Amino acid sequence: MATIPFFPPDLFEQDRQAMLDILFEVGTDAEQRFILGRRTAELEEALRQMTGAGHAVACSSGTGGLNLAVQALDIGPGDEVIVPAFCCQPVASSVANLGATPVFVDVDPHTMVMDPEAVERAITERTRAVMPAHVFSIMADMPKINKIAEEHGLTVIEDAAVAQGAVLDGVPSGRWGHLGVFSFFQVKAFGTAGEGGLVLTDDPELASRVRMLRNHGQDGVNRFLHHRIGQNSRFDEVIAAFQLHRLPGFEERLERRARIADYYTERFAPLAERGVTAPPAGRNGRCYYVYSLLAARRGDLRAWLTEKEIGTHVYYPVPLPEQPAFSRFGNRPGVTEQGARATDAHQPGGDSPWPGAQYASEHNLAIPIWPHLTDAQVEYIADSVCEFFD
Ligand SMILES: Cc1ncc(COP(=O)(O)O)c(C=O)c1O
Structure with missing residues (x-):
């Protein structure tokens, strides 16, 4: 048996010619539009319909999508967002980069997704949002997390970066949160030959903010008029055409x-x-x-x-709160930088605060x-x- 690599080198072998054709087509198109053009709009609409979301906004990556989601909620200094302690780092950096505090909560040791009881215990008067992430092959316990969020008036940002196409209790991933985020990083379910991501929401106001924020706060009509301080999280036309080509399979x-x-x-x-x-x-x-x-x-x-x-x-x-980058947030669960909460007495044993x-x-x-x-x-x-x- 020949070597079986973890990351296959021939992931897009069957699409090689299609990619070359697309490169030529976009590169020589009289329009000369390489980002946020008609192909991006077509992909957004296809994925909007596929998921049943009210709005779908393509952006630079899954990380870009989380950044946009947190910023669209006007989360900033003094605010807390509850994130899983075992996950990809953008769940925490998307919060910390805006001057807000990621509050790490433990995950279930078997499913490896956020423990809803830990979420409930981590809520303070500063909590604005909770960001469950689906991890590897298992979706977070969205029914419980949504219930807790509703009871406490919190917004749910669903990190569905790895879970495009998954369905829980009849509801597609990305559709459980007020905002949902997909990643098109190459090895993801709907991975691509480059970077990309998508933000889903049913809320027209949030959708409009995300759309503006992804392109320097502009509204798409008035160029060089910046309504908000945004980011560059735009979507590539070559990747849009490539994803449209890959969608039927x-x-x-x-x-x-x-x-x-x-x-x-x-x-x-x-x-x-x-x-x-x-x-x-x-x-x-x-x-x-x-x-x-x-x-x-x-x-x-x-x-x-x-x-x-x-x-x-x-x-x-290394769990996120143990990472050097997040050491200033990595205090014991239940204690924020402001010391607002008592140390969590309910954690099961083990030396780690996030066993x-x-x-x-x-x-x-x-x-x-x-x-x-x-x-x-x-x-x-x-x-x-x-x-x-x-
Ligand atoms: C759970 C999770 N969230 C967010 C991301 C970020 O996605 P991207 O690599 O497209 O920025 C990843 C990427 O691996 C992820 O696994």
């Missing part, structure tokens, strides 16, 4: 990922007693961007798979799940994981 690629995940989960179920936890089975609220195991002997399992020429990946080995996040950081191991893996490769990967425990 999206469902099929998602289904292939889901089938691989189903197979892995079935094969790995007996390993539960031997220190490996697979993601929960089923399709509801599942996304299959990454298939991550939680392994007690992660290092050994990883070395074994490397020997078998199977690429693996460890995500977020779930610490556990996930120390044990997650992702194995390949990209859609063009052959059945033989998928079987080989599953066999190799199981053999380690024989």
Whole structure:
């Protein structure tokens, strides 16, 4: 069996000619419009319809989308936003960059997504928003988080960067929050050959703010009139055309990922007693961007798979509040910079103030799940994981 890399080099092999055609078409178009043109508008409309959102605004990346979402809510100094302690860093930087305080809460050690009870305990009079993120293959517990947010008058920014196409209780990801954000980074479900992201919302006022903020606060009609201090988070016409080209195959690629995940989960179920936890089975609220195991002997399992020429990946080995960049926010859960809350007495044991996040950081191991893996490769990967425990 040839090497199976974690990040496949031939992800867009089938689209090579299409990309070359698009480059030529956009590059030689008499319009000479390379950002925010008709192709971007067409992609926005296609994804708006696909998700059922009121508004869809394409932007520079998933990070760009989170930045726009937080800024559109006028969040700033003195405000707090509750974010998961185990996640990609933009959940925290999008808040901190505006002078507001990211308040880190723990995640469930098995699903690796935000613990709703921890959210409830972290709310203060300064809390403006909560930012649940879907992680790897599991959507956050949006029904519970939305209920808590509603009870406390908080806005929900749903980080659905990795979860485009996932559906929980009949509601698509990105549609649970007041604002939802997708990422088109290459390995994501609807990844592209470059950068891109999307903000979804049903609120016309928020949509209009996000649209303005992504292009230096301009309204799209009056050039050089800046209504707000915005950003450059614009969308590329080549990428828009490429994503429109890739859209018809999206469902099929998602289904292939889901089938691989189903197979892995079935094969790995007996390993539960031997220190490996697979993601929960089923399709509801599942996304299959990454298939991550939680392994007690992660290092050994990883070395074994490397020997078998199977690429693996460890995500977020250091929880966000333990990162140097966020050390000034990384005080114990329940205590803000302003010392507004008492230390949380409800946290389960462990040395870390974020034991779930610490556990996930120390044990997650992702194995390949990209859609063009052959059945033989998928079987080989599953066999190799199981053999380690024989
Ligand atoms: C949960 C989560 N949020 C946000 C992002 C940021 O997306 P992008 O890489 O498009 O900026 C990522 C990227 O990996 C992510 O995993």
